[in-house]
Amino acid sequence: AQKVTQAQTEISVVEKEDVTLDCVYETRDTTYYLFWYKQPPSGELVFLIRRNSFDEQNEISGRYSWNFQKSTSSFNFTITASQVVDSAVYFCALRSGSARQLTFGSGTQLTVLP
C-alpha cells in the first residue's frame, strides 16, 4: 500500500523567512514518482514538480528547492525568502509501481505574513 504523510498541518512564517515543508512516503515499489502541488486560496491545483525514484538529485527552481532522500523516504520542499503570494496549501503526492492514480498527503497550510 502507498501512503504519504505530511505531519505539518499548518505553518506560519514572516515574509522573507525560509520555510521547509516535510513529506514522508511509504511504498514497496522500487519505481515510483513523487509530486508537489500548490493549492492557492482560489482552489485550483498547480503542479510544481515531479521526481522519479531513480533520480535523487536535488532540484532548485528559483526560490523553490526539493530534497529527495530515499534513505529516509522523504521528499521535502523548501521555499527561500518566502512571499505573501506563497500562502497556500501544499500537497505532496506519490504514484507508485504500475498504478496511474496519485496518493496525496493531507496537505500543509502555509501562511506567509507580511
Place this chain on the structure above:
Amino acid sequence: NAGVMQNPRHLVRRRGQEARLRCSPMKGHSHVYWYRQLPEEGLKFMVYLQKENIIDESGMPKERFSAEFPKEGPSILRIQQVVRGDSAAYFCASSPSGLAENYEQYFGPGTRLTVT
C-alpha cells in the same frame, strides 16, 4: 492548448437530488481521473477511466456514485440522491496515453458541490 475543463465550478443541490459533474480532458489526453477533496483534507482518488472503459474504480463509494467517459463528449461523475456528506470539491485530472512514467496529471479547477 486549453487545459482541463470542469463544469460547473459551483453546484448546489438539495438532499436527494442528483449531481452531474463534467470534465473535458486536455486535447490529446485519453485518460481521466476523478478525485474528491473533503473539507480540510487532501485529495482522495475515486476512479480512473479511459475512453468507454472504467479502469480502476477502487476509490468510488459503492452506492450512488458512477462515472463514465464516452467515446464522444466529456467524462461525467454522477452522484444520485446526494447527502450532506457529499459536499466536497471534486477534481478531474487528465493525462496522455503511452508510458505511464512519462506524464504528469493535469488538474482541472474543480467543482465545488454543496448539498443543502
